[in-house]
Amino acid sequence: MSERDETQAFLDSLPELKHGEQFCFQCHPSIECFNACCADLNLSLTPYDALRLRRALGEDSETFLTTRTDISTYPDTGYPRVHLRMRDDTARRPCPFVTEEGCSVYLDRPAACRTYPVGRATRVVRGGVGERFFVVREDHCQGFTEPKEWTPETWMADQGLEPYNVMNDRTMKLMAQQKSQGLAITAKQATMLLLALYQPDKFQKFVGEMGVFEHVEGEFDPQTVLADEETALGFGHDWAALILYGDHDRLQRKK
Numbered sequence: 001m002s003e004r005d006e007t008q009a010f011l012d013s014l015p016e017l018k019h020g021e022q023f024c025f026q027c028h029p030s031i032e033c034f035n036a037c038c039a040d041l042n043l044s045l046t047p048y049d050a051l052r053l054r055r056a057l058g059e060d061s062e063t064f065l066t067t068r069t070d071i072s073t074y075p076d077t078g079y080p081r082v083h084l085r086m087r088d089d090t091a092r093r094p095c096p097f098v099t100e101e102g103c104s105v106y107l108d109r110p111a112a113c114r115t116y117p118v119g120r121a122t123r124v125v126r127g128g129v130g131e132r133f134f135v136v137r138e139d140h141c142q143g144f145t146e147p148k149e150w151t152p153e154t155w156m157a158d159q160g161l162e163p164y165n166v167m168n169d170r171t172m173k174l175m176a177q178q179k180s181q182g183l184a185i186t187a188k189q190a191t192m193l194l195l196a197l198y199q200p201d202k203f204q205k206f207v208g209e210m211g212v213f214e215h216v217e218g219e220f221d222p223q224t225v226l227a228d229e230e231t232a233l234g235f236g237h238d239w240a241a242l243i244l245y246g247d248h249d250r251l252q253r254k255k
Contacts, residue, residue, distance in 0.1 A: 014119060014134040017152055023135055025117055025155075026146035029102060033142045037116065038098040043084045045069065047197040048167035049110040050082060051233055056108035061199035068096065071194070077175050078184030080194045084110070111164040117141065118155055122169060124176045129169045167230075170237045171197065177245055189244065196236035200229040203236050216242065218251035 054064035
């Protein structure tokens with residue numbers, strides 16, 4: 001079973017949180033378990049997670065991936081799997097960004113950290129992406145004793161998840177398309193995906209030097225792709241879909 005399938009199975013085992021259903025939760029420095037969940041994590045970084053983190057750190061993608069992550073592949077799809085590397089100088093294996101005061105990259109923390117203690121499961125459905133929410137209750141967590149009330153919708157909005165969900169859903173669609181084919185991509189294709197999805201700074205140079213814009217047409221502005229890394233990441237998703245699966249609604253090969 002792949003990591004994504006294991007995550008899906010874990011979420012399916014949890015109590016579902018219906019749209020509009022309320023739950024109580026709050027995390028703050030005065031709570032007894034503050035920072036307890038920020039250690040010994042098996043934290044996969046999505047392409048958008050990686051972009052936000054390294055931009056906050058002021059690092060290029062090569063430095064970030066080399067020094068802060070471990071890279072492998074998902075066995076079912078062959079897609080790149082990028083994990084945040086925990087500190088190994090203590091047995092607790094804390095997140096490299098956690099401090100006594102809390103998260104040092106809080107404004108750009110990954111989607112999994114933002115969503116917690118809510119789990120968001122997604123799948124491709126007719127007309128878009130279907131989502132379900134679940135409550136993740138860990139024994140150590142005292143946040144559920146706090147009186148602050150939320151719904152899935154108000155929690156997602158409060159945690160600034162909209163741009164993460166939009167881009168992460170695009171990544172999910174790519175992986176779902178590959179999984180539906182029942183085979184993994186090649187190592188060469190995985191290297192191409194790592195460039196397009198996790199290295200938008202290098203991808204910008206690639207599309208400029210290789211004249212990619214001369215061979216494709218669709219919903220993009222070349223100058224914006226070359227100037228803005230978030231736009232380049234979106235274009236990278238479309239380009240990967242075009243290369244791996246053929247024409248689609250946002251990008252086509254020029255006739």
